[in-house]
């Protein structure tokens with residue numbers, strides 16, 4: 001999506017370790033008009049998917065998930081991050097290694113809000129190696145629900161997450177696909 005690619009070129013900063021900083025518009029200060037446009041694009045793409053629930057993970061996936069859910073008239077389930085597996089019953093859990101923090105977290109959702117009748121569209125801010133996506137997919141599988149797609153605002157293709165998700169038969173849709181991420185030189189697919 002050109003709007004997002006232009007914004008990344010103008011304001012994105014490339015940090016050590018292949019991290020793109022987009023704090024100014026996507027996950028610290030939020031550009032509400034831009035995120036609304038992104039959500040509308042995702043809603044168009046998945047209009048015929050039969051999705052009846054959006055799933056994301058706190059905190060930086062929430063803004064795009066909300067914009068998408070609002071356009072599609074769907075609720076958004078926000079998986080919580082926890083530091084240990086020592087958690088009460090009544091939740092589905094999955095371990096997720098964090099690309100940005102290099103630590104392992106557990107993501108969890110209440111069994112009350114995710115069940116077999118759900119057709120889930122998963123939404124996150126970034127797709128890198130796919131760990132977050134695979135963890136969220138595991139929650140969907142544990143509930144006996146199905147997944148109609150995985151959406152990322154920004155995909156970093158070099159890190160291979162797309163293949164891992166597609167291998168599970170899940171459609172991957174990203175709004176900006178970065179082919180090469182170098183300081184001063186961001187190339188899109």
Ligand code: 5GP
Nearest residue numbers: 018019020099126127128129130131132161
């Ligand atoms: P993955 O699990 O696919 O390796 O990484 C996805 C998660 O890590 C996303 O939820 C996102 O929060 C974070 N992440 C991965 N790469 C980047 C990046 O380049 N910049 C930022 N800000 N977050 C990233």
